[in-house]
Amino acid sequence: MPKDTKALNSTPLSLIARPLVTVDIAIFTVKNEKLQVLLVKRPNNEQEHFTEKWALPGGFLDIDIDKDLNSCALRKLKEKTNVNSPYLEQVGAWGSKDRAPTEWSITHVYFALLNSDKVILQKGGNAAEVAWFPLIDNQVKKQLAFDHNELLDLAIQRLHAKVEYTSLPAYLLPDEFTLPDLQKVYEIVLNRPLDKSSFRTRILSTNLIAPIPNKMRPATHRPAQLYRLTNPDTLTYFPRSFKYNEKALKS
Template identity: 60%
Template sequence: MTKTAIPAPNYPRPLTTVDVVIFTALDEQLQVLLVKRPDGPKEPFPGHWALPGGFVDVDKDTSLETCALRKLKEKTGVDAPYLEQLGSWGSAERDPRGWSATHVYFALLPQAAVQLEKGANAAEVAWHPVIDHKVKPKLAFDHAEILAVAIERLRSKSEYSSLPAYLLPAEFTLPELQQAYEVVLGRPVDKSAFRTRVLSAEVVEETGDQRYTTNRPAALYRLKQPGALTFFPRTFSPRKD
């Protein structure tokens, strides 16, 4: 039961949902997690790919954010190191079941973190590469528009913040971090400028260890303030139009 110290007016209420845009970097591409909508005559957009999400459960969810965290965990099995609200979309038309409003969050995950279940619903939950602000399949509801906004937010915020670091595991090298930026921004980034920028902003600190690969090893770093964003005083590349 919902706590109602004061009775609520008896207006008809819109449907309330929460959706989560979950990004990762995989195979040097930005990818987004999608789920397949169930089939059935009474289902909206049966068989379509959609952002993971669903109705707010007023008994289980204490807030929109805990609801988003719940849905994130249900689909990925992990806690996202970064979650922020993207915005909300609501109208009479967006869901054939009636007036609905969705509260959208977006999350960044390191590649390694997620083990999508193989088996039962393997075909129902999958990463899809983001190409040109879009994903290949036609999405359910207004999710294509929401995804476009999420990608734009991720890109533009990556121009002046440490956001792409959350696509990496807790320890990473600077070349790895640079590549995360390049994947998100979709363009190469100058190594020297990148290093100066990141190091002088004191976003990261050395762990003391090194990552050994086939050639010269690279120093390992971690975020100084895990979960927090650092903002740079300038955008990455002053876009010249």
């Protein structure tokens, strides 16, 4: 056994240095026909790092409360939005001695999707302000605290990749929606137009949505059928990515 391993095995656990463990969450929604992300503003406090800088919401793992990392992420999400996300996914874990100014730290990054109409933003704790920020060219036009610009980029990349072949954008909609609503939210997240006929065929060929009996949305020409998710707790996977509207892309 190597000498340093023997020394480690004989060292009391209380004396072994441990990194800070946190969870950070990129919470996405669609507002004003734009994909937006929730940010919190750090307080003007001499004891805090990156004072008055915007950051992803998150916080420390609490071993007395959180049974696992997902529980910690859900707790932090609830604290900032007062809702439980219908979809939460871990993007990955990143750590180094340079993440925080004073200590070695590890963060576990998640992304969540919410319908903004259900969200009640709540500040407090280490959040002086809480606000939605639109993504422009897949970026937020702010220099965020710590390495959160990089973490947000990674979360956006994961979201875009999964939207190509799953039903993820449906979690950004209200409980009742039309097929055009669903296509629109896909186009907002992907930032490109989709072929209408191909989209409808793809969606209606699955068990993703179900029409609400005798419920239509009034319209100028023809009322639109309202739908709901058949099983909100289950993500639907498609066999291939969506077909884009080539004419609209060229115009």
